[in-house]
Amino acid sequence: NAGVTQTPKFQVLKTGQSMTLQCAQDMNHEYMSWYRQDPGMGLRLIHYSVGAGITDQGEVPNGYNVSRSTTEDFPLRLLLAAPSQTSVYFCASRTSQGYTEAFFGQGTRLTVV
């Protein structure tokens, strides 16, 4: 019963490096989202997707790219990492059917030095 799986759990990057945060869900959920969590700011939406091939920007999309080629996977790409992107990143998924909550992954703690 995996739910939402994020990898890696921890990552340290140097400024200017690129990387991809992985997110996979096995619940056949249509909706997937990426949030970043910073102290005193709660969770802010970076990008979201309502289905394979469809993505849209959230509140804080700059510096991040996403794609959704399959229902299961929703990777988040940092093209040129900056110290301001040091944060904890959470992926979430939710079904489009009925009234249900979003399910969250365990998070990725990213430090950009």
Place this chain on the structure above:
Amino acid sequence: AQSVSQHNHHVILSEAASLELGCNYSYGGTVNLFWYVQYPGQHLQLLLKYFSGDPLVKGIKGFEAEFIKSKFSFNLRKPSVQWSDTAEYFCAGGNTGFQKLVFGTGTRLLVSP
């Protein structure tokens, strides 16, 4: 724009004290509201949710919340807190058919034994 606000950023209580955490939302129409909890080092877990019907919602671990439409509020309550309730609590909301959630900035609760 949709927004969710939480009034208390830090709350310190002794065990057995009663808890009430405030949450207000800014948008109209049919709203769906949630309280999530994040224990230290863990991901977000759902405490309770409101979609429609009885405005008093009961969740896990003895938590409840009351939806008051006239006040745009969805406050979280617990009659008697325990040390294990030490965590950060997030209120979140979305409109019916929502693809994304809007989160409050969170409330850090510390319960001293």
